[in-house]
Amino acid sequence: MVTTHNPPDSLDRPEAKTRGGDGRTLRERRRRATSGEGRLGALLVSPTLLVLAVVVLYPTIVALKDSFYGTPGLDPQTGFVRDHDPFVGADNYTAIFGAAGDRFWNAFWNTTFLTVTTVTLETVLGIAMALIMHRALRGRAVVRASILVPWAIPTAVTGLLWRWIFNSDGVANALIGRQILWTTEGFHAKVAVIVADVWKTAPFIGLLVLAGLQVISKEVYEAARMDGAGALRQFWSITLPLVKPALLVAVLFRTLDALRMFDLPYILIGAQKTSVETLSMLAQDQAANVRFGPAAAYAVILFVYVFLIALAFVRLLGADVVPRRHKEVAA
Structure with missing residues (x-):
């Protein structure tokens, strides 16, 4: 006679496998723990959110509001000077893309050209600087310090320094043997701004890429060398993919910073x-002429431009610096 043994009914029920001694399922306990972590996280980031609301959100809202107001002047109905900014609706934006369109589009393309050119050159030179600083050579500390010094110099000082270099009787003309007026109108003015900006901010990208290089295990390169990979092959197949997260963050930060470039060309070349x-x-020129409405409109347009570039950068290039929480898959 064959004896059969039936397991308890509780083992046939899948939910019993996940129940603890307190009667809650594993999913319930995990949700409970996650909610506690969420409340703690919200509490910890609340001071930062408060500061951002004061220094970022509030000025943005005020600028958006001011962009719908005009400049105080004579009231055409009364003939008296207005004591407040008149509400003009979208007239400031209409004027920017209409009567003042030539100046706006010139500034827009200058901003785009300087951003693309400087960030591209800074990325290439920054990677080269990171590779140099990462090498185990004698005097590496001195080399790192000398590379990072330009980035530590304030932008105003950098502008004055390169203004002296690009002076009509400065070092730049002495080296090339020609008399070029770098700080006047023309394409050479763009070249001067690009050279100065690359000299100053390429070390920033180099520093972030260096941080990515230092976390790469040496065993990876040793295995690649044993497989016959040369230096160039190691760079393209190992170094570049592994430092991609740090490099993308560096390029994103530099792109956003270059889009709002103001102080370097203002000091190096001059206004207008x-x-x-x-x-x-x-935008600064409009504000200096007490035309705060148009200045706010330019600022809002720049904000939208920077936001769209950042969004496209994150979506298309995968530079997602905020880790995504993986969704739980129901059993």
Whole structure:
């Protein structure tokens, strides 16, 4: 006679496998723990969110509101000077893309050209600087310090320094043996701004890429060398893919910073120079002439431009610096 043994009914029920001593399922306990972590996280980031709301969100809302108001002047109905900014609706934006369209588009393309050119050159030179700083050579500390010094110099000082270099009787003309007026109108003014900006901010990308290089295990390169991979092959197949997250973050930060470029061309070349006038310089010029409504409109347009570039960068290139929480898959 064959004896059969039936397991308890509780083992046939899948939910019993996940129940603890307190009667809650594993999913319930995990959800409970996650909610506690979420409340703690919200509590920890609340001071930062408060600061961002004060220094970022509030000025953005005020700028958006001011962009719908005009400049105080004579009231055509009464003939008296207005004591407040008149509400003009979207007239400031209409004027930017209409009557003032030539100046706006010139500043827009200057901003885009300077951003693309400087960030591209800074990325290439930054990677080269990171590789040099990462090498185990004698005097590496001195080499790292000398590479990072330009980035530590304030932008205003950098602008004055390169203004002296690009002076008519400065070092630049002495080296090339020609008399070029770098700080006047023309394409050479763009070249001067690009050279100065690359000299200053390429070490920033180099520093972030260096941080990515230092976390790569040496065993990976040793295995590649044993497989016959040369230096160039190691760079393209190992170094570049592994430092991609740090490199993308560096390029993203530099792109956003270059889009709002103001102080370097303003000090190096000067104000109201159409060759290097950026959107930030255009907004500052309007504000300096007490035209706060148009200045706010330019600032809002620049904000939207920067936001769209950042969004496209994150979506298309995969530079997602915020880790995504993986969704639980129901059994």
